[in-house]
Amino acid sequence: AQKVTQAQTEISVVEKEDVTLDCVYETRDTTYYLFWYKQPPSGELVFLIRRNSFDEQNEISGRYSWNFQKSTSSFNFTITASQVVDSAVYFCALKSLIQGAQKLVFGQGTRLTINP
Amino acid sequence: DAGVIQSPRHEVTEMGQEVTLRCKPISGHDYLFWYRQTMMRGLELLIYFNNNVPIDDSGMPEDRFSAKMPNASFSTLKIQPSEPRDSAVYFCASRGGQAYNEQFFGPGTRLTVL
Numbered sequence: 001a002q003k004v005t006q007a008q009t010e011i012s013v014v015e016k017e018d019v020t021l022d023c024v025y026e027t028r029d030t031t032y033y034l035f036w037y038k039q040p041p042s043g044e045l046v047f048l049i050r051r052n053s054f055d056e057q058n059e060i061s062g063r064y065s066w067n068f069q070k071s072t073s074s075f076n077f078t079i080t081a082s083q084v085v086d087s088a089v090y091f092c093a094l095k096s097l098i099q100g101a102q103k104l105v106f107g108q109g110t111r112l113t114i115n116p
Numbered sequence: 117d118a119g120v121i122q123s124p125r126h127e128v129t130e131m132g133q134e135v136t137l138r139c140k141p142i143s144g145h146d147y148l149f150w151y152r153q154t155m156m157r158g159l160e161l162l163i164y165f166n167n168n169v170p171i172d173d174s175g176m177p178e179d180r181f182s183a184k185m186p187n188a189s190f191s192t193l194k195i196q197p198s199e200p201r202d203s204a205v206y207f208c209a210s211r212g213g214q215a216y217n218e219q220f221f222g223p224g225t226r227l228t229v230l
Binding site: 033035037042043044045046047050052091095097102103104106107108109 | 215
């Protein structure tokens with residue numbers, strides 16, 4: 001079975017602090033893809049990043065960075081110098097191309113609040 | 117390019133009424149997905165289509181739910197009769213290209229059944 005766990009239900013930090021959102025996944029497949037989505041207060045789900053299981057290079061996009069470690073089955077997301085606009089619910093998701101090839105399995109989400 | 121379009125954005129209805137949610141996927145995308153989001157269960161996949169054909173409806177809660185995709189640019193999710201426990205945000209998403217590509221989500225329909 002496939003599973004995504006986001007153990008942090010809620011995180012609250014003060015603006016300009018760095019914050020890391022944890023994501024741990026379970027799958028028996030060797031080929032899979034991991035995703036992060038952002039759900040701002042307006043409600044839509046916004047795609048942030050996709051990473052495949054064969055690419056363990058970390059990625060940085062502006063203030064956002066992602067750390068993928070197969071050894072610990074983790075795909076963590078860090079926001080550097082957080083801003084109020086980063087306040088949202090963040091979802092980590094897993095897709096295996098073998099089991100349920102089209103299904104995205106989502107974690108429960110982490111609600112991030114950035115206080116001014 | 118227009119994203120995934122859903123209508124209505126908000127729907128309030130009374131128990132027992134029929135509810136129809138609508139979705140227009142991104143042009144050229146051959147996969148369409150319907151999700152439901154609740155506080156208790158998070159994001160759940162209800163059904164998905166490939167080239168207008170339903171592929172997996174194992175997530176549809178019960179016979180009161182049905183979904184159709186009459187053409188590549190339109191899909192509906194119908195609940196008949198609706199119940200208060202159906203209250204949720206319903207998202208439509210579409211995907212094109214390779215299987216590993218990301219899904220693009222619509223803005224969602226917030227359904228309240230009184």
